[in-house]
Amino acid sequence: MSFAHQQIGKPYIWGSDGPNGFDCSGLTKASWSQAGVYLTHSSRIQYQQAAKVPVSEAQRGDLLFYSNDGTQAGIFHVAIYLGDGQVIHSIRDWSSWDGTKVTGMYYSSGLLPLAGRV
Structure with missing residues (x-):
């Protein structure tokens, strides 16, 4: 997770896995490649x-x-869980949330979180 923390403040760039910015997957x-784990660049396939x-x-x-509906097909975002209800992720929102940052785990109507361990 130290790699992910080093990316805080970098912009959200769709389709990018660094070094100048990232999308969520x-x-x-x-981050996981730094630990020798290969993940595909797709939140649905990472699931x-x-x-x-x-x-x-x-x-x-x-x-x-x-996920919009609790299924793999509905997955639209992935984050790294930090514990204590916190995540680090690169998110595109048209507000102050744009880019790579630590935020609280968010829940809202229609957003169903799923968890996976690699």
Whole structure:
């Protein structure tokens, strides 16, 4: 996770896995590659590559996937779980959330998180 923390403040760039910016799956791919783990550059395929765990049992370093409907087909975002309800991710939002940063794990109507361990 130190690699991911070193990327804080870099912009969200769709399709990028660094070094100047990242999209969500590009950040998880690049971060895990530092530990010798290969992940595909796709949040939906990363979900396939991970062992599924209940979100309530997520541990530091697990991937947290956001899905519109709780299925793999509905996955649209991935983050790295830091513990204590915090994640690090690269997110594109038309507000102050743009880029790579640490935020709280967010839940809202229609956003169903799934967790995976690599």
